[in-house]
Amino acid sequence: MNHELILVLDFGAxxxxxxxxxxxxxxxxxxxxxxxxxPEEVKARNPKGIIFTGGPSVVYETGAPTxxxxxxxxxxxxxxxxxxxxxxxHLNGGKVEAASQRxxxxxxxxxxxxxxxxHVPTQTTCWMSHTYHVSDLPVGYKTIASTDTxxxxxxxxxxxxxxxxxxxxxxxHTPEGTRMLKNFLYEICNCSGDWKMSSLMxxxxxxxxxxxxxxxxxxxLSGGVDSSVAAMLIHRAVGKQLTCVFVDNGLLRKDExxxxxxxxxxxxxxxxxxxxxxxxxxxxxxxxxxPEAKRKAIGETFIRVFEQESKKLGDIELLVQGTIYxxxxxxxxxxxxxIKSHHNVxxxxxxxxxxxxxEPLRNLFKDEVRALGRELGLPSxxxxxxxxxxxxxxxRVIGEVTEDKLEILREADWVFRDEIAKSGLDKEIWQYFxxxxxxxxxxxxxxxxxxxxxIGLRGVTSVDGMTADWARIPHDVLERISNRIVNExxxxxxxxxxxxxxxxxxxxxx
Ligand code: XMP
Numbered sequence: 243m244n245h246e247l248i249l250v251l252d253f254g255a256x257x258x259x260x261x262x263x264x265x266x267x268x269x270x271x272x273x274x275x276x277x278x279x280x281p282e283e284v285k286a287r288n289p290k291g292i293i294f295t296g297g298p299s300v301v302y303e304t305g306a307p308t309x310x311x312x313x314x315x316x317x318x319x320x321x322x323x324x325x326x327x328x329x330x331x332h333l334n335g336g337k338v339e340a341a342s343q344r345x346x347x348x349x350x351x352x353x354x355x356x357x358x359x360x361h362v363p364t365q366t367t368c369w370m371s372h373t374y375h376v377s378d379l380p381v382g383y384k385t386i387a388s389t390d391t392x393x394x395x396x397x398x399x400x401x402x403x404x405x406x407x408x409x410x411x412x413x414x415h416t417p418e419g420t421r422m423l424k425n426f427l428y429e430i431c432n433c434s435g436d437w438k439m440s441s442l443m444x445x446x447x448x449x450x451x452x453x454x455x456x457x458x459x460x461x462x463l464s465g466g467v468d469s470s471v472a473a474m475l476i477h478r479a480v481g482k483q484l485t486c487v488f489v490d491n492g493l494l495r496k497d498e499x500x501x502x503x504x505x506x507x508x509x510x511x512x513x514x515x516x517x518x519x520x521x522x523x524x525x526x527x528x529x530x531x532x533p534e535a536k537r538k539a540i541g542e543t544f545i546r547v548f549e550q551e552s553k554k555l556g557d558i559e560l561l562v563q564g565t566i567y568x569x570x571x572x573x574x575x576x577x578x579x580x581i582k583s584h585h586n587v588x589x590x591x592x593x594x595x596x597x598x599x600x601e602p603l604r605n606l607f608k609d610e611v612r613a614l615g616r617e618l619g620l621p622s623x624x625x626x627x628x629x630x631x632x633x634x635x636x637x638r639v640i641g642e643v644t645e646d647k648l649e650i651l652r653e654a655d656w657v658f659r660d661e662i663a664k665s666g667l668d669k670e671i672w673q674y675f676x677x678x679x680x681x682x683x684x685x686x687x688x689x690x691x692x693x694x695x696x697i698g699l700r701g702v703t704s705v706d707g708m709t710a711d712w713a714r715i716p717h718d719v720l721e722r723i724s725n726r727i728v729n730e731x732x733x734x735x736x737x738x739x740x741x742x743x744x745x746x747x748x749x750x751x752x
Pocket of ligand 1: 537
């Protein structure tokens with residue numbers, strides 16, 4: 243692969259892959275690497291430019307992630323974002339201090355003429371999220387943009403081609419951010435833009451062929467977007483060396499098992515084995531109420547089932563997983579904090595018999611995975627499915643998971659999905675599902691007192707699952723859903739709608 247390359251050095255920001263993704267969207271290939279990379283290693287990769295991400299640390303505290311200053315001497319353009327900008331200033335003799343107040347949210351940005359601001363209006367908006375700022379620039383550096391509270395909101399050293407943005411150009415709340423990043427790539431680093439999604443597909447396929455050789459591969463196919471795209475990619479790479487295992491873990495939505503077998507077993511030419519492991523999962527989940535313990539139990543049981551299947555198939559060594567980037571970051575990669583153990587990452591037991599795990603989508607966001615799926619020729623009803631978590635309904639039954647509760651949830655969830663589809667909202671709402679809360683409340687049906695479950699409905703809009711807003715489902719649609727659930731689903735007498743965004747909540751309840 244001989245594409246122009248941008249290296250993104252990771253200092254632990256939750257959103258650092260967003261930067262990588264914006265670069266890829268601008269048609270430049272890009273990789274996120276650890277900030278411990280040496281100048282020699284950087285030189286060997288011959289990047290056109292380097293971007294330092296943000297991060298939660300304070301530059302002058304012990305243990306804060308840093309970088310070898312030799313990187314500034316390579317003659318390769320560097321752009322620091324937030325923490326990255328502070329670190330550049332700190333390492334080059336500038337001063338970083340606590341700001342008089344924490345700056346969070348949209349700020350007006352006054353921009354001076356500079357190549358990095360080509361076609362950016364002189365007054366624009368930027369997204370700030372910081373407590374510290376660069377109070378004194380190093381010698382040879384100048385201010386190129388300011389807000390009323392942050393003088394050095396952007397700075398430049400044009401001789402050394404080193405730049406810093408205190409704000410976040412990668413988020414949507416900085417409307418000119420994409421333009422600024424593009425300017426860094428095209429005006430400063432002189433990139434030509436020689437990369438596109440189809441290159442990713444071809445290169446992934448070539449890379450997978452080289453990695454897998456003539457070995458056999460086992461793929462965990464759930465029928466969700468991620469594992470379907472991963473399976474199709476591997477299938478393109480090594481054809482019948484791939485066997486897909488679909489596990490019915492009893493935690494699936496209504497009708498899902500049948501649909502998966504129909505689509506992948508019959509419509510596509512994949513080796514597919516469907517395993518009924520419902521009992522094994524229910525046994526393992528008995529008595530567990532704590533969400534992380536449930537996720538771990540489900541993740542581990544998955545692996546055990548795969549191992550059993552691979553033994554039957556003659557000890558397949560390689561396991562494919564449809565892990566995507568938000569799963570990795572929220573399970574605590576690099577310097578980031580653990581939010582949840584996504585079952586296909588944090589839930590992996592140490593003593594697995596597979597010698598290798600292949601995760602071809604590990605660096606991609608959901609919408610990139612969908613674009614790749616389309617490139618691979620997967621139909622819309624597969625690639626445009628809403629996301630469904632690996633632990634399935636297991637993390638949507640709050641508290642202990644039992645067959646009875648799963649049945650209630652499955653029916654309620656089905657009604658919700660049916661009504662959303664009928665109202666035509668299924669294209670607008672990113673993800674929508676029912677949760678069986680652990681709460682039972684008193685109601686009245688006919689002349690009888692009831693004491694039954696509360697169903698929580700969750701509908702969110704999102705681009706990549708990293709942040710989300712609650713979906714404004716019209717009241718009449720909510721009313722229909724509520725009426726139908728209490729009428730059609732036994733043991734439910736109350737419906738609530740979740741109106742929290744992410745953050746501070748997550749999309750799933752557990
Ligand atoms: P949260 O709840 O973390 O969810 O805001 C973000 C997105 O990820 C999905 N999700 C998972 N996906 N394994 C997965 O493959 C998991 O363990 C998992 N947990 C959450 C969730 O449905 C949402 O789309």
